[in-house]
Amino acid sequence: MSVTSTAQPALRTAAPATTPRHTWRRLRETLFCYLLLSPSLIVILGFSIVPLLWSVYYSFTKGGMLGRHTFVGVQNYVKAFEHPIFLQTLINTTQYAVLTVPVVILLALVVAIVIFQLPKMQGFFRGTVYFPLITPVVIAANIWAYIVNRDFGPLNHLLSMVGVPRIDWLGDPVWAIPAIVMMEIWRGFGFYVIILFAALQSIPKELYEAARIDGAKGLRIIWSITIPLLRPALGFCFIMATIFNFQLFDAVYVLTKGGPAWKTATVSWYVYQQAFQADNVGFASTMGVVLLVIILTLSLMQMRFFRSDIEY
């Protein structure tokens, strides 16, 4: 029988230990915890923290991916805010987020509530809505390119049935962003459905029963009970959606390469283009840092807005 294991609860409730033996034991336990965490910490440190710090450093330098870097102070930041293409990518990225985030969350909320109401086959529908997310982006993008093709795409065919002229979805600067937004909504909304569905399941049934006894019905229940109690989950969804959309890269890379005329280029795509193709790592890092600050600021604002005192 192990003495140590049975003694542990008693130790935790005992008065703070001050003897050298207890101090050593606490130190040993702390070290043990860090030892367990070390593989994850090393990965996070090596692949997130260190590159982030290097990026911040590079943002004050001029140079390529390899070789010498020259310190240029805030010159890159000044250049960034005067740079017509970077400013265009900032506008585009904001457009993607503004068009995608509210729509994708609203759609996910509606679908989650509908699935939640289903008496049967909830699992099937949850799996179905998640399916686009597990489809590789290259395949999804190529399917999308076919759907929105000007000459034989089914979308234009459907629109032509109600008299809408053919649209060059990915080639027309006006329609290129909406075309990619539609794909991002289709690909992404399953993720939020799953999160909101899980949150819906955790709302106590008694609250709904009490509301019905009080005479509330349908939309009134959703508005007064479901939405307020989903606030933390909705906040999480908004924050994640904002982050994902401000980092949008893959769909642009596959579908348009930023064109036509930079109209679909996002900050992330342009960072990639400058870092890997133009070998302008200093400037690419500057744009990356600006994007980081924007995402961080928006996330903090959203966290504050969606902070909820409601506990259930």
Added chain:
Amino acid sequence: MFRSQVSRRQFLQSSAALMSIAALAACAVPAAPGASTGGDTAPDAAAETVLFWKPPHSEKEVDLWKPLLEKFQTENPGITVEHQVVPWASVDEQFTAAFAGGSPPDIFYLPDEWYPKYVNQDQIADVTDKISGWKDQYSEAGWTGATYKGSTWGAPFLGVAQGWVLNMTLFNEKGVAAPTNWEEFRAAAQALTDTAAGTYGVVADAGPTNWTTMVPLLAAGGTKLLSDDLLTVTANTEGGVAAFETLLENIAWNDQSSTPVGFTADQIRSLALDGKIGMIWQETSTIKAVWRAEAPDLELATIPMLKLTDDGTNASWANIGFMFMAQQSADKEGAFKLLEYLSTDDIQVEYVQKGVDLLPLKKDIAGLPDIDPIVEEMVSWLGEGYGVGTQISVRWRDATTSLVQEAQAVLSGAKTAAQALADVEATVGPILDGE
């Protein structure tokens, strides 16, 4: 009992520690391949492995190189060549990662638009002293292309030419003759188009690599993208605007139905090989490998980018690629031996000519007797001075990215040719520094 001496807590601690150590060990740098791990077998002191990377010019790249590299290994016992085909789409990432990781290929192929970046990163060996004696064996254009910042960086390896491939089967069906000027070109594009039948007159898209169409187009208008000193954008001239206006604005945008819009590259390829495209800009290497193989019944002809202004010229895109040696391998004997071997007449004939239907850059290589007439025609333009190509500069790819983005704006009606070229000047001009 032994079991009673190890508590559950101690067991968990030990297990966790072992797992952590194992995880950390897994992150450790692996031993170099071939390194001896025991005392039984000592490595052969004379053995040398040479890494050779090349993006493909053929779908059968591995098969083409296998006998050639085996021959090299037979002639050079002790040297093993590890050949890797690097996909074009990931050249930037793979080369950068290899250089940054300190394990670059010893010998590698890159075209003229890519290599200045790696020269500036001090990753390519300056081979001026080693190969300056080879200069007389090569065409002047090839040797000049290998020269950047006053040094020679690689051995010229192959060239490509491009031109409009005309689907004469469709031309004949519609009773249209091959165009000899831009008026005829536009008329042909319109006459060949029948959207109900799914035929399109011309492909004038501006995909991300289609500066290979735009630069000859500028040449037809009598200008080029950058000045000779690489300090200014020179595309925005009257002739440049006229060229963009003619193909992109008037033919592609104003006659939208002449052009398949919104198609992916694969879809356009399928349309072309199905005989649904009248005119498409193509590289010599596609003629035998793609057109003759996949659309053998189509009758083909070719024309260059047609001269548009008095200052302009008929133009063909001429691209050159080189074999380079990594700076890290500058003193590696096997690497230079492979570079020498790749520069022999045999390789120029067996790989460049017979293997991938491209242009050898050595002067004394005679044309193949069974050269495809379309390829022969395109190659002949280079002799007539129609070839325009990369201006060797580390800023070239930034400049061409802007050029195709703005070309897309014209193709989609978002900008006029004049506005687009003015914007190329405005966005590219400030980054030019003569390098």
